[in-house]
Amino acid sequence: xxxxxxxxxxxxxxxxxxxxxxxxxxxxxxxxxxxxxxxxxxxxxxxxxxxxxxxxxxxxxxxxxxxxxxxxxxxxxxxxxxxxxxxxxxxxxxxxxxxxxxxxxxxxxxxxxxxxxxxxxxxxxxxxxxxxxxxxxxxxxxxxxxxxxxxxxxxxxxxxxxxxxxxxxxxxxxxxxxxxxxxxxxxxxx
Numbered sequence: 001x002x003x004x005x006x007x008x009x010x011x012x013x014x015x016x017x018x019x020x021x022x023x024x025x026x027x028x029x030x031x032x033x034x035x036x037x038x039x040x041x042x043x044x045x046x047x048x049x050x051x052x053x054x055x056x057x058x059x060x061x062x063x064x065x066x067x068x069x070x071x072x073x074x075x076x077x078x079x080x081x082x083x084x085x086x087x088x089x090x091x092x093x094x095x096x097x098x099x100x101x102x103x104x105x106x107x108x109x110x111x112x113x114x115x116x117x118x119x120x121x122x123x124x125x126x127x128x129x130x131x132x133x134x135x136x137x138x139x140x141x142x143x144x145x146x147x148x149x150x151x152x153x154x155x156x157x158x159x160x161x162x163x164x165x166x167x168x169x170x171x172x173x174x175x176x177x178x179x180x181x182x183x184x185x186x187x188x189x190x
Contacts (some may be wrong), residue, residue, distance in 0.1 A: 031092045031096055034099065035088050035091050038088075038098055038099040039085075042098075043084055043123075043127075046124055046147060047124045051127075051132075054137065054139045054143055055139065057131075060134075060136035069134070070134065072130075072133060073131070073133045073134035074130070074134070076126050076127070078130075079126060080122075080123040080124065083122070084120060084123035086112055087111070087120045088120070090108055090112075090113065091104055091108065100158075107163070107174060109174055114178065114188045115183040115187055115188070116181070116184065117174070117175065118151075121155070122181065124147070125148060129144050132144060155180065177190055178190075
């Protein structure tokens with residue numbers, strides 16, 4: 001779920017970018033198929049299948065707090081799903097996928113990426129934590145912490161160095177202006 005490639009347009013604005021590492025342009029149909037496939041294989045497994053294995057998606061009786069817990073849980077899950085789908089769609093719209101093996105040609109700095117550099121990862125965590133609350137599962141809370149640890153290690157160890165090498169100063173400017181994990185209150189207009 002490498003989350004920062006594609007803004008559309010030509011290579012003219014990619015000063016300092018390593019164009020030889022970028023993927024060739026993909027057809028729109030191929031980009032959508034790859035994006036949807038990756039959506040089911042990565043976040044679908046991490047935020048859906050594994051939480052189901054852990055919790056069994058068994059409802060818990062929250063007693064008099066059931067209404068507020070259910071609403072809060074579904075808000076976390078719904079917001080996570082909405083932002084995840086939005087972030088994934090940006091890749092397909094720009095003829096690539098979030099999968100590291102089939103990236104877009106340019107840096108994604110539009111939509112939700114104007115507020116935070118890692119919206120996909122944050123969305124997946126929101127979905128997992130919403131389920132942890134809904135199903136009263138401490139095991140899912142622990143799983144969310146393990147997933148966060150793995151994601152941060154991946155971002156720091158692979159994604160950020162790769163994006164820096166690929167897009168050079170363009171990514172470094174983006175990185176200086178858009179936080180990785182805590183969204184800005186106003187969109188960045190880089």
